[in-house]
Amino acid sequence: MARTAGPDEIDKLWSMIKDVQFAMMTTQDEQGNLHSRPMATLQHAGFENGALWFFTRAPSGKAHEIQNDTHVNLAYAEPKTQDYVSVSGRGQIVRDKDKIKHLWREIMATWFPKGVDDPDIALIKVTVDSAAYWDAPSSVMVHAYGY
Amino acid sequence: MARTAGPDEIDKLWSMIKDVQFAMMTTQDEQGNLHSRPMATLQHAGFENGALWFFTRAPSGKAHEIQNDTHVNLAYAEPKTQDYVSVSGRGQIVRDKDKIKHLWREIMATWFPKGVDDPDIALIKVTVDSAAYWDAPSSVMVHAYGY
Ligand SMILES: Cc1cc2nc3c(=O)[nH]c(=O)nc-3n(C[C@H](O)[C@H](O)[C@H](O)COP(=O)(O)O)c2cc1C
Numbered sequence: 305m306a307r308t309a310g311p312d313e314i315d316k317l318w319s320m321i322k323d324v325q326f327a328m329m330t331t332q333d334e335q336g337n338l339h340s341r342p343m344a345t346l347q348h349a350g351f352e353n354g355a356l357w358f359f360t361r362a363p364s365g366k367a368h369e370i371q372n373d374t375h376v377n378l379a380y381a382e383p384k385t386q387d388y389v390s391v392s393g394r395g396q397i398v399r400d401k402d403k404i405k406h407l408w409r410e411i412m413a414t415w416f417p418k419g420v421d422d423p424d425i426a427l428i429k430v431t432v433d434s435a436a437y438w439d440a441p442s443s444v445m446v447h448a449y450g451y
Numbered sequence: 452m453a454r455t456a457g458p459d460e461i462d463k464l465w466s467m468i469k470d471v472q473f474a475m476m477t478t479q480d481e482q483g484n485l486h487s488r489p490m491a492t493l494q495h496a497g498f499e500n501g502a503l504w505f506f507t508r509a510p511s512g513k514a515h516e517i518q519n520d521t522h523v524n525l526a527y528a529e530p531k532t533q534d535y536v537s538v539s540g541r542g543q544i545v546r547d548k549d550k551i552k553h554l555w556r557e558i559m560a561t562w563f564p565k566g567v568d569d570p571d572i573a574l575i576k577v578t579v580d581s582a583a584y585w586d587a588p589s590s591v592m593v594h595a596y597g598y
Contacts, residue, residue, distance in 0.1 A: 326535070326588075328526035330477040330485055338477055338485070338524035340537040341592065342585060377485035379475035381528045388473065390487040414589050438489060441473075442561050445488065 309354070309449045317435050317448045318351040320389050321380045329358065329428075330377040331369035331395070340379070341366065343428075344415070349407050354432050359404075359412050362397060362426040370395040376430055388438040389448075391430070398427040456501070456596040464582050464595045465498040467534050471527040476505065476575075478516035478523050478542070487526070488513065490575075491562070496554050501579050506551075506559050509544060509573040517542040523577055535585040536595075538577070545574040 309317075321327070326342040333339060349357040356378065360367055370376065378391040401420075404427060408420045416422050435449035456464075468474070473489040480486060496504040503525065507514055517523065525538040548567075551574060555567045563569050582596035 325530060326528065328475060328528055328535070328537070330487065330524045330526065332479070332485070332522070336520070336522050337539045337580065338479070338522050339539055339583075340477065340524050340526040341583070342528065342535040342588075373483070375479070375483050375485050377477045377487050379477065379487040379526050379528075381473065381475055381489065381526075383472060383529065383531070388475070388489040390475070392484045392486055433484060436486075436488070441489075441491075 313449050314351060317389070317391075317437070320387050320437055320439070321345065321351075321391070322347050324380040324382045324387065324389075327358075328379040328381070329366065330379065331366050332373045332375060333369050334372055339365065339369065343378075344412065346407055346409075348409065356391070356393070356430045356432065357407055358428045358430070359407070359416060360397070360426050360428045361416075361424045362399065363424060367397050367426065367428070370397060370428065378430060386440050389435060390437070391432055391435045393430040393432040396429045396431070398429050400427070403427060460596050461498060464536070464538075464584070467536050467584055467586070468492065468498075468525075468527045468538070469494050471529045471534065471536075474505075474525040474527050476513065476523055476525055478513050479520045480516050481519060486512065486516065490525075491559070493554055493556075495556065503538070503540070503577045503579065504554055505575045505577070506554070506563060507544070507573050507575045508563075508571045509546065510571060513575070514544050514573065517544060517575065525577060533587050536582060537584070538579055538582045540577040540579040543576045543578070545576050547574070550574060
């Protein structure tokens with residue numbers, strides 16, 4: 305049963321994912337196949353109003369898949385600290401220029417060499433429905449959010 | 452267009468995933484939500500006949516989800532070596548005792564303290580449809596398998 309997450313749950317979840325540089329974002333294609341790809345965590349974007357943000361190219365496999373089926377999973381794996389987090393949510397393509405400029409950091413030029421003025425640049429807003437984490441290999445799953 | 456993967460592609464893919472201790476396995480629930488969880492890579496199981504193997508408990512969320520929708524994604528992320536791999540495939544619950552005994556290693560007792568005689572123990576066989584990898588943050592996606 306979904307319920308609203310409390311501030312402690314939000315803090316715990318964000319503390320586990322903010323230092324994982326890249327999430328693996330899974331989406332589903334029209335045939336039902338699940339595809340994932342590494343996506344840079346925007347540490348400065350925080351985890352506010354239940355949403356996580358990523359940069360994307362608007363014409364791309366994942367943007368297309370999200371427009372077709374908004375369900376996404378974000379998997380955060382950090383072997384060094386044995387942090388494993390699964391985030392289930394809904395993706396949305398956002399093209400708001402102010403938001404793009406606000407979230408832009410020079411490091412993103414690795415994937416978007418033309419910068420914020422790239423006509424194809426966009427954001428993926430993931431509204432989190434639920435999340436679970438494991439903080440050691442032997443640990444059981446902890447429902448962190450929205451359960 | 453799917454085509455059969457050649458031996459070089461299989462070797463390259465396996466060389467990238469075999470040392471990643473835990474894959475994040477994503478499956479879909481009845482409502483369409485995508486869930487992932489860390490799953491121990493069975494290095495000794497290899498990648499033969501296009502299949503990857505994992506231990507599971509037969510009555511478990513993921514087994515239930517796979518029985519309902521066989522599509523799975525395996526995301527391998529190794530920040531240390533900057534290896535990122537996405538494997539798309541179909542999952543199947545396998546209860547064959549000989550196969551379970553053959554794949555069993557003592558390390559699995561972390562999650563299955565009762566060992567191979569646990570009545571709930573089973574395997575997930577993932578038959579790989581396609582895979583992609585990135586071997587540096589700035590690298591483009593490489594279709595490694597089945598494209
Ligand atoms: C470490 C790493 C981080 C990446 N971060 C992003 C990112 O933040 N945004 C993005 O659009 N692509 C990023 N990429 C590229 C994507 O993984 C992917 O190749 C590209 O977005 C196209 O994916 P698609 O065809 O599934 O849409 C990154 C690649 C690597 C290797």
